Amino acid sequence: MAKVRGAIVVDVEKCKGCGLCVVACPSKVIDLAKEVNGKGYNYAYMANPDACIGCANCAIVCPDTVITVYKVNTEANV
Amino acid sequence: MDVKDIIKEENLVYGKTKLLTDNIMHYCPGCTHGVVHKVLAEVIDEMGIQEKTIGVAPVGCSVLAYNYIDIDWHEAAHGRAPALATAINRLYPDKYVFTYQGDGDLASIGTAEIIHACNRGENIVVIFINNGIYGMTGGQMAPTSILDMPTSTTPYGRKVELNGYPLKITDLIAQLPGTCYVTRQSGHTPAAVRKLKKAITKAFENVGKKKGTSFIEVVSTCNSGWKLSPVKANEWMVEHMFPFYPIGDFKDE
Amino acid sequence: MADYKLMKGNEAIAEAAIRCGCDAYFGYPITPQSEVLETLMARKPWDETGMIVLQAESEVAAINMVYGGAGCGKKVMTSSSSPGISLKQEGISYIAGAELPCLIVNVVRGGPGLGTIQPAQSDYFQSVKGGGHGDYRLIVLAPASVQEMYDFVNLGFELAFKYRNPALILSDGVIGQMMEKVQLGSYKPRLTNEEIVARYGSWATTGKTHDRPRNIITSLDLDPYRQEQFNLKLQKKYREIEEKEVRFEKIACDDAEYLLVAYGSASRICQKAVDLAREKGIKVGLLRPITLFPYPTKAIREMLGQVKGILAVEMSAGQMVEDVRLAVDGKVKVEHFGRMGGVIATPNEVVAALEEKIIKG
Structure with missing residues (x-):
């Protein structure tokens, strides 16, 4: 039924793993990785990419502006 | 549909404004400063006023704000940003001058400067980050620390007998006829950030209309100073700070 | 034809500021120098040259207004007397640390503390040896007549801009209050904003344009090695001033x-x-x-x-x-x-x- 699909790109090396995006996501797409980046932070990533609706809530609350958001209307493609 | 088919330039809906530099912010993970910096940069970018905007950031965690937003900046002594902004505004009346101050800065050491700049109705924007604590120096009590709030100088919580009452400076500022727009916002949820952006946009538009001082308090977190995780800090802010510092407009003339 | 006028030392400071193309004066009343602010307010230079005059809420605010104005490339000044100059030391240190030009006038009265309102020369150490925190120097001019009060405003600004360093006129209650004949100079126009960009655009906060990196006025550098290099640069400048500017x-x-x-x-x-x-x-x-x-x-x-x-x-x-x-x-x-x-x-x-x-x- 998903008419829109979204995806995020996290600038892994700039992410500080604060986790604010995780709670801001209405679709539970994001989680913090078990791996760490160069600064030792568990960075954010799309754990559940299929659920992303490209709402950009994660990027809006991100204090370090490390999330870029993309969105397509899948219905229009049908 | 594969993720890599979605991640294409034509599908971009949200990215970093070019007014934010590529420097990694020195703020702690989850710090509200980052959110406010971002919103501020977006507003300046979207209004197309980069060449006309001059920021003044005094001592405090945001003393290095000049590393992050690509505009001309002044670093000011603790509390004195409104005095600098007064001069810049008077000397360049067509510029968009703003101060970016923390609670220790604005509501303690710089109380005289902020009150008088607002009372003169300087045509500037004041962004006031209130997290109830001195962040940069290591989490000491601020004038805005709420009662019973533990800090490094009130380890058993702020007590009236010893420390007096928390200062609702924005309530005072709203009484001053020089101010045209006084509001209290936050940046902890997507909806709050959107409202904050509207408030900052309105404040900068007020400068263009030469309406006087626009004052935006942002109730913020300091998870390092509060000794909470970023997510828990937001929850603590909602539970403890918001009842004392309720969100909303004081004045919009 | 020369333009002569009988005036007080403090009035001469105000008149010289207007005529030398000063952009702004920020002050606060204190005896024995209040005539500087009073004269400027009475003269309404904003109508004449566009110069801004503002009575600040304190000496602290006044010097920080100077800091703001100087940072954006304008020709700005303040004046006070000893207790007020003590309050300004924080700002003066920042201005010196940010390498900004400005003019400060001290019409000295006796101290310490509230002291007296009569003239003294007891602020020499404060003026010449530092005053505020950190290793810095002011260019200090000592007028001995009302004519020199007048002349040193322009000279002070010239030296301040030449070296990007605050200049101080160290006067006292005698020179500030006494009246003498002064030969007034002609009016020098204030610089336009375009001229300021052309002259000081490499450092002044005139608004970031696409053709230059953002300008940052600061005295902060958390890297101790860079901060040491900066201090060495300041010292080199002071040695150059000692070499060339002794009067x-x-x-x-x-x-x-x-x-x-x-x-x-x-x-x-x-x-x-x-x-x-x-x-x-x-x-x-x-x-x-x-x-x-x-x-x-x-x-x-x-x-x-x-x-x-x-x-x-x-x-x-x-x-x-x-x-x-x-x-x-x-x-x-x-x-x-x-x-x-x-x-x-x-x-x-x-x-x-x-x-x-x-x-x-």
Whole structure:
């Protein structure tokens, strides 16, 4: 039924793993990785990419502006 | 549909404004400063006023704000940003001058400067980050620390007998006829950030209309100073700070 | 045709500011310099030249307004008297640390603390040796007449912009309050914003344009090695100022066997003392430092083969005398004579001190 699909790109090396995006996501797409980046932070990533609706809530609350958001209307493609 | 088919330039809906530099912010993970910096940069970018905007950031965690937003900046002594902004505004009346101050800065050491700049109705924007604590120096009590709030100088919580009452400076500022727009916002949820952006946009538009001082308090977190995780800090802010510092407009003339 | 006017020293400061193209004055009332702000307000220079005059909420705010105005490339100034100048020290240190040009006027009164409202010269250390925190210097000019009060406003700004360093006019209640004939200069236009961008666009916060990186006015550098390099750069600048900008006046020094060293109003008393002493057959000269930083060390040193002793005369417990002693390096006798707390020495007292402390002693 998903008419829109979204995806995020996290600038892994700039992410500080604060986790604010995780709670801001209405679709539970994001989680913090078990791996760490160069600064030792568990960075954010799309754990559940299929659920992303490209709402950009994660990027809006991100204090370090490390999330870029993309969105397509899948219905229009049908 | 594969993720890599979605991640294409034509599908971009949200990215970093070019007014934010590529420097990694020195703020702690989850710090509200980052959110406010971002919103501020977006507003300046979207209004197309980069060449006309001059920021003044005094001592405090945001003393290095000049590393992050690509505009001309002044670093000011603790509390004195409104005095600098007064001069810049008077000397360049067509510029968009703003101060970016923390609670220790604005509501303690710089109380005289902020009150008088607002009372003169300087045509500037004041962004006031209130997290109830001195962040940069290591989490000491601020004038805005709420009662019973533990800090490094009130380890058993702020007590009236010893420390007096928390200062609702924005309530005072709203009484001053020089101010045209006084509001209290936050940046902890997507909806709050959107409202904050509207408030900052309105404040900068007020400068263009030469309406006087626009004052935006942002109730913020300091998870390092509060000794909470970023997510828990937001929850603590909602539970403890918001009842004392309720969100909303004081004045919009 | 020359334009002459009888005016107070403080009024001369205000008049000179307007005529030299000053962009803004930020002040706060304090005796004995309030006429600077009052004169400017009465003159309404904003109608005439566009100059801004603002009464700040405190001396602290006034100097920080200067800091803001100087950072955006404008020609800005403030004035005060001793207790107010103490309050300004924080801002002065920031301005020096950010390498900004500005002009500060101190019409000195007696201290310490609230002290008195009468004239004194007890702020020499504060003006010349630092005042605020950190290793910095001000360019310090010491006027001895109302004409020099007027002239040094323009000179102070010129030196401040030449070296991107705050300049201070160290006056006192005598020079600030007394009236003398002043030859006024012609009006110099204020710089336009375009001219400011052309001249100071490499550092001033005139608004970031696409053709340059953002300009940042700051005195902060958390990297100790860079901060040390910056301090070395400041020191190099101060050495250059010492090399090029020393100003002094010598009176009756050609045949002098004794030397008085005095600046500002004390130098005027000493001028009379020289006459009185010479009537008594004492060959004494006067060296008047006009710049207190840079100090006329070499000029004093050059007198050493000639004079048998030096008396430093100041309205203080003896501050400048330390710089005289540094210049002399123990080669001749150096003593200090001064009155304090707002008391002004008479020429006869100076002659008596010269005889007592230098000639007999």
